[in-house]
Amino acid sequence: MSDEYNETPWTERQWEAFFRESELRSARFGELFETLRDHPDRDELIDREMGWDRDDEEPEFESPPDEELESEEEDEEELEREKSDPSDLPAYAASFAWGRSVLKLLKNVGDLETDLDETVSRAIEGCLSVAAKIAAGSAMGEEDQSLCGNIVCCKRAAAFAEQGIEALEELAQRGCFPREALQPLVAEGQRVRLLVEERIGELRSRVWWE
Numbered sequence: 001m002s003d004e005y006n007e008t009p010w011t012e013r014q015w016e017a018f019f020r021e022s023e024l025r026s027a028r029f030g031e032l033f034e035t036l037r038d039h040p041d042r043d044e045l046i047d048r049e050m051g052w053d054r055d056d057e058e059p060e061f062e063s064p065p066d067e068e069l070e071s072e073e074e075d076e077e078e079l080e081r082e083k084s085d086p087s088d089l090p091a092y093a094a095s096f097a098w099g100r101s102v103l104k105l106l107k108n109v110g111d112l113e114t115d116l117d118e119t120v121s122r123a124i125e126g127c128l129s130v131a132a133k134i135a136a137g138s139a140m141g142e143e144d145q146s147l148c149g150n151i152v153c154c155k156r157a158a159a160f161a162e163q164g165i166e167a168l169e170e171l172a173q174r175g176c177f178p179r180e181a182l183q184p185l186v187a188e189g190q191r192v193r194l195l196v197e198e199r200i201g202e203l204r205s206r207v208w209w210e
Contacts, residue, residue: 126164
């Protein structure tokens with residue numbers, strides 16, 4: 001993160017770029033690790049390819065008094081609890097229930113032709129990922145410095161909701177599953193998407209720097 005993070009709240013665009021870069025670097029690390037898994041100099045080679053320098057000396061800090069440290073830890077724990085509990089958010093509750101319902105219907109579908117199996121996988125991935133992305137945004141919090149990051153997580157949740165809806169509709173059109181079983185899930189997905197969009201709108205209403 002640059003110094004800009006500590007000075008001026010990031011925009012959605014900046015957070016999206018940051019997430020993309022992080023994902024690319026994570027994917028690169030995964031590729032390197034798999035390729036060099038058994039190499040005797042694996043760690044050194046990965047460090048060099050990733051541009052890491054483990055030889056940098058760690059800065060020395062004077063330890064605070066135990067009482068102060070305990071107080072700070074308690075404050076941090078309280079803040080984490082406040083940030084990481086999305087259960088009161090209607091979008092999270094609805095999307096979590098939707099994901100479970102879709103998984104229950106589709107997880108034991110048996111052997112399917114390749115393209116159909118891919119559609120089922122897209123449906124499950126989309127429906128289950130909505131709640132996960134909302135929770136990730138909630139964990140970031142709603143302070144100015146992280147607010148747009150929260151919004152970007154919710155935007156990704158909306159995109160996964162759309163993916164799940166489209167995949168379920170495709171399965172319904174192809175007659176792969178009883179329409180009476182899929183249509184309620186499609187309708188619930190549309191409600192989930194609306195709730196996520198409302199959540200995005202609510203968060204955006206607090207952004208004053210764009």
